[in-house]
Structures are given as C-alpha cells and as structure tokens.
Amino acid sequence: MSKRILxxxxxxxxxxxxxxxxxxxxxxxxxxxxxxxxxxGFTFEWFYSLTEADELxxxxxxxxxxxAASSVLATCLALLATSATVRYKFPGKGLMxxxxxxxxxxxxxxxxxSLLTVVLLAGLKLSIYTIIMGHTLICTPFAIAILxxxxxxxxxxxxxxxxxxxxxxFDTFRRITLPLIMPGVTxxxxxxxxxxLDEFVIxxxxxxxxxxxxxxxxxxxxxxxxxxxxxxxxxxxxxLSIGLLTLSEVLxxxxxxxxxxxxxxxxx
Amino acid sequence: xxxxxxxxxxxxxxxxISIPFAFSILLLAAPLMILLAMSVWTQDFLTLDRTxxxxxxxxAWTDPIYRTLMLRSLKISIIVTLVTVCLAYPAAYYMSFVAxxxxxxxxIFLITIPFWTSYLMRIFLWKVILGFNGVINGSLMxxxxxxxxxxxxxxxxxxxxxxxxxxxxxxxxxxxFVVMEKVNRAYLEAAQDLGDTxFWRFIRITLPLSMPGVVAATLIVxxxxxxxxxxxxxxxxxxxxxxxxxxxxxxxxANNAPLGAALALSALLLVTSVAGxxxxxxxxxxxSEGAA
Numbered sequence: 001m002s003k004r005i006l007x008x009x010x011x012x013x014x015x016x017x018x019x020x021x022x023x024x025x026x027x028x029x030x031x032x033x034x035x036x037x038x039x040x041g042f043t044f045e046w047f048y049s050l051t052e053a054d055e056l057x058x059x060x061x062x063x064x065x066x067x068a069a070s071s072v073l074a075t076c077l078a079l080l081a082t083s084a085t086v087r088y089k090f091p092g093k094g095l096m097x098x099x100x101x102x103x104x105x106x107x108x109x110x111x112x113x114s115l116l117t118v119v120l121l122a123g124l125k126l127s128i129y130t131i132i133m134g135h136t137l138i139c140t141p142f143a144i145a146i147l148x149x150x151x152x153x154x155x156x157x158x159x160x161x162x163x164x165x166x167x168x169x170f171d172t173f174r175r176i177t178l179p180l181i182m183p184g185v186t187x188x189x190x191x192x193x194x195x196x197l198d199e200f201v202i203x204x205x206x207x208x209x210x211x212x213x214x215x216x217x218x219x220x221x222x223x224x225x226x227x228x229x230x231x232x233x234x235x236x237x238x239x240l241s242i243g244l245l246t247l248s249e250v251l252x253x254x255x256x257x258x259x260x261x262x263x264x265x266x267x268x
Numbered sequence: 269x270x271x272x273x274x275x276x277x278x279x280x281x282x283x284x285i286s287i288p289f290a291f292s293i294l295l296l297a298a299p300l301m302i303l304l305a306m307s308v309w310t311q312d313f314l315t316l317d318r319t320x321x322x323x324x325x326x327x328a329w330t331d332p333i334y335r336t337l338m339l340r341s342l343k344i345s346i347i348v349t350l351v352t353v354c355l356a357y358p359a360a361y362y363m364s365f366v367a368x369x370x371x372x373x374x375x376i377f378l379i380t381i382p383f384w385t386s387y388l389m390r391i392f393l394w395k396v397i398l399g400f401n402g403v404i405n406g407s408l409m410x411x412x413x414x415x416x417x418x419x420x421x422x423x424x425x426x427x428x429x430x431x432x433x434x435x436x437x438x439x440x441x442x443x444x445f446v447v448m449e450k451v452n453r454a455y456l457e458a459a460q461d462l463g464d465t466x467f468w469r470f471i472r473i474t475l476p477l478s479m480p481g482v483v484a485a486t487l488i489v490x491x492x493x494x495x496x497x498x499x500x501x502x503x504x505x506x507x508x509x510x511x512x513x514x515x516x517x518x519x520x521x522a523n524n525a526p527l528g529a530a531l532a533l534s535a536l537l538l539v540t541s542v543a544g545x546x547x548x549x550x551x552x553x554x555x556s557e558g559a560a
Contacts, residue, residue, distance in 0.1 A: 036403075087277075088280055107512070109532065113529065114296075114532075117306050140291075205516075217386070238389075
C-alpha cells in the first residue's frame with residue numbers, strides 16, 4: 001500500500017522537478033515573440049537569431065575561458081586537499097578541510113561582495129580573472145566531494161608497492177595514483193566546468209565590462225522581445241549540461257568498475 | 269602535552285593541504301575580514317572614512333526597511349527549507365528503501381539533471397509559468413475554469429517560496445539519501461521480527477537514523493537561500509524582495525558599500541545563529557553511531 005503511494009509521489013516529484021525545464025525547448029521553437037500558451041507555430045528563427053548576436057559570442061567565450069580555468073584550478077586544489085585528508089593524519093585537519101569546504105554552504109552573495117570589496121579597496125579592475133578566483137573558490141568543495149570517493153576506493157597498497165620498489169612520491173602519483181583516479185578527475189573537471197558555466201551571482205558582482213554567459217542572459221531578460229532567443233540559448237545550454245553530466249556519470253561508473261567496487265552511492 | 273614534533277606522514281599531509289588551505293584563507297577568510305572592516309567604515313559618495321563606527325550595523329538593525337527585508341528573508345528561507353525537506357524526505361526514502369538497487373544510480377542522475385540546468389533559466393521559467401499570460405493562467409482560462417488571469421500567483425512571497433523550493437529540491441534529496449543508504453537494514457529486520465508494525469519501525473529506527481541527513485539537507489538549503497538574489501528579483505515583485513537585493517543596491521547604485529557590507533554580515537550572522545541553534549537542538553542525532 002505505502003509502496004504504491006511512495007512510487008506515485010516519486011513520479012509526481014520527478015515531473016515537478018522537470019516541468020519548468022520542459023518548457024524551454026517548447027518556447028524555443030515557438031513561432032511567437034510572446035512567451036505564452038497557446039503555441040502558434042514551429043520555427044528555427046530564434047536559433048538563427050543567436051548566430052547574429054556578437055555580444056553573445058563574447059560572453060560565451062568569456063564563460064568558456066573562466067569555466068576552463070576555474071575547473072582546472074579547482075581540481076588541482078582538490079587533488080592536493082583530498083590526497084592529504086584521505087591518506088594522512090595531521091593536526092588541524094578537520095579545521096582546514098572545514099574552511100576549504102565552507103563556500104559550499106555560504107550564500108554566494110557573501111562571497112561575491114567580499115571579493116568585490118577586496119577588488120574595490122585594492123583599486124584593481126574587475127576582469128575575468130576576478131571571476132576565475134571566485135569560481136575556483138566555489139568549485140573546489142564540489143571537486144573535493146567527487147575526488148574523495150575516488151581516493152577512498154583506491155587501494156593504498158598499490159601506492160605502497162610503487163614506493164617500496166623505489167619510485168619517488170611524485171612518480172608514484174603520476175604513474176599509479178593519477179591513472180587510477182583519472183575518471184574521478186575528469187568527472188570533477190566536468191562538474192566544476194558546469195558549475196562555473198552556470199554561476200551567476202558571483203560573476204554578476206565581479207564582472208566588469210566583460211560579461212559571462214549568465215550575466216549576458218540576465219541583461220537580456222529585461223527586454224521582452226529578446227526572450228525567445230534566450231529560450232533558444234537556454235535550450236542549447238541545457239543540451240550542453242546534460243551532455244557534460246552524462247559524460248561525467250559514464251566516466252564515474254567506469255571508474256567504479258575499474259576499481260572493482262559496488263555501485264551504490266552515485267556521484268555523491 | 270603532546271610532543272609537537274610531527275612524523276613524516278603528518279608533515280606530508282600538512283604540506284599537501286597547505287596550498288588549498290592558503291587559497292581559501294586568501295580568497296575567503298581574508299576577504300571576509302576586509303568586508304568586516306568595510307562594514308565599520310563610512311562612505312560619503314566616493315570618499316571612504318576609516319574611523320571605526322557601528323553606525324552601519326545600528327542602521328541595518330533598526331531601520332524598518334532593512335529590518336523588514338531581513339526578517340522576510342529569514343521567514344522565506346525557513347519556509348523554503350521546511351517545504352524542501354518535507355518533499356525531499358519521501359523522495360530520498362523511495363530511492364533508498366523502495367527502488368531496486370540497480371535503479372538507484374539512475375534515479376540520482378535523474379534527480380540531479382534539473383539542478384545542473386541553467387539556474388537563471390530555471391528561475392525565469394517560473395516567471396513564465398506563474399505570469400499573467402503564463403502557463404497556469406493560460407491553461408486555466410483555456411479550460412474555462414477562470415475568466416480572468418489570476419494575478420496573485422506572481423510577484424509575491426508565495427512565488428518566491430515555490431520557485432526557491434523547486435530550485436533547491438535536488439540539493440535536499442542527496443544528503444538524506446546518502447545517510448539513508450547507511451542505515452543498517454538488519455535493525456529493520458530485527459524490529460520486524462520483534463513485532464513492530466511498519467509505522468513504528470519507521471518512527472523508532474529509520475527516522476532517527478536518517479536525521480543526520482535531514483540536518484545536513486536543512487543547512488544546505490537554509491543558509492544559501494537567505495542570500496538568494498535572482499529569485500526575489502525575477503518573481504518576487506516589490507513585496508517579495510529580499511536582503512540580497514538591498515545588498516546589491518547598496519554596493520552598486522547607492523554607492524554605500526559599508527552599509528552593504530554591514531547588511532551582508534548581519535544576514536550571515538542571523539542565518540548562522542539560527543542554523544547553529546538548529547544543529548544544537550539536533551545534537552543527539554549527530555553523535556549517534558547507529559548508522560553502521
């Protein structure tokens with residue numbers, strides 16, 4: 001009895017989660033500049049209009065640079081933090097990892113305004129570098145969460161064997177550890193990339209004259225006639241995110257298989 | 269006293285973590301300190317007066333506008349947290365206890381996908397759904413259930429609550445699910461063998477053992493939502509604006525960064541105190557070791 005209620009609940013729950021997202025492609029192909037039902041016809045016009053928006057290209061390029069840089073930085077920082085916490089005991093471990101994980105729980109606006117204050121006081125100019133710093137900060141905890149499970153599944157005796165056979169620590173990491181946790185690393189890169197690509201508030205506070213994609217979208221939302229194009233852009237971004245996430249999930253499963261563990265917990 | 273001479277492993281661990289830790293200090297702790305310094309200064313147009321004063325905090329806590337926004341933000345994030353956790357709990361329960369093992373990874377994937385789709389777009393789509401010519405009004409009028417669009421469903425606090433709850437649902441499901449997965453199934457069988465009904469089995473075993481997940485979900489949703497900027501701005505209307513919108517105004521348009529800093533820190537203080545009380549109230553669940 002309760003099983004049937006729960007199953008029904010789960011179906012409704014999932015539909016509710018997806019409902020707004022499903023509207024995106026519907027209106028992206030709708031032949032009307034007003035976003036409302038009933039639909040009037042099918043068109044590719046809004047997708048064509050994207051190819052003519054120069055500002056959009058600039059914003060997309062900025063976003064790609066920022067996402068690439070911050071995902072690499074965040075993953076490197078997370079590799080250092082995770083290899084320290086999974087392998088070694090040392091004083092202050094809990095506190096240090098706690099501080100590193102804080103951005104996951106902090107309102108983004110706090111991170112945005114505190115970095116903005118530093119930039120203002122130091123007389124620096126807002127640029128994509130300030131955004132990269134902010135995004136690296138918020139992506140690192142997610143990268144750590146992903147890498148931690150990779151490291152925990154890794155058999156430490158493999159590393160020990162390599163050290164006993166005379167490899168240096170660095171070469172052991174390069175030749176043993178890294179190849180074995182590579183799927184986790186890739187997954188962390190992809191997730192961090194997706195987070196950075198989508199992040200708005202920090203980018204909104206820290207972007208100067210070079211907007212990121214979400215900042216550009218935000219500026220477009222004020223103009224009703226631009227909304228259908230934004231819907232088309234949103235549809236493309238949706239496909240990109242799903243693609244990146246599917247890739248990351250496939251890699252994660254492959255890593256679980258390679259390390260011979262049972263798959264129970266998903267990416268978390 | 270413990271000897272402070274560190275063994276090589278500890279030293280190696282410390283040297284590895286020092287870089288990400290230094291990064292966090294440099295980009296998180298230090299900027300927060302500078303934000304604190306900023307909040308006790310005053311700004312007159314473009315000149316910054318660095319005499320320490322608590323005036324900004326007094327203004328932030330006594331001016332009716334800021335107080336209203338602050339309390340409204342707190343109220344909205346409490347309601348959003350309640351709604352989110354209450355909806356996420358049965359979903360996580362289904363995923364952990366009802367769904368077959370080989371479906372779990374797929375379900376998690378399904379739940380997380382909407383979370384990764386553009387945040388801005390998701391919020392904006394709620395405006396499309398709830399709007400004057402939106403999906404709900406259009407459908408209801410199409411069905412002949414109403415003659416005129418309902419105008420009370422957008423641009424108010426209810427719209428903010430619905431939109432924010434939707435946006436944070438996946439985030440609440442995951443921590444509860446992870447903790448439920450660790451609940452030792454043998455306890456449930458034992459209770460059943462000893463004659464407990466499913467209801468009491470849930471109340472006495474599953475619920476208390478899954479509380480750490482509920483606490484984690486609560487914190488993950490509650491703390492960030494108080495500072496949400498996009499949702500109130502897009503679907504809140506004047507009556508649904510929250511403190512983050514005012515912080516932005518102070519930093520950008522009003523050119524009063526010190527007051528903005530005081531408001532930001534006050535909001536952070538408020539939300540961490542409430543979260544702290546909540547964790548303290550639930551401390552007995554967090555130390556339990558039943559989830560073996």
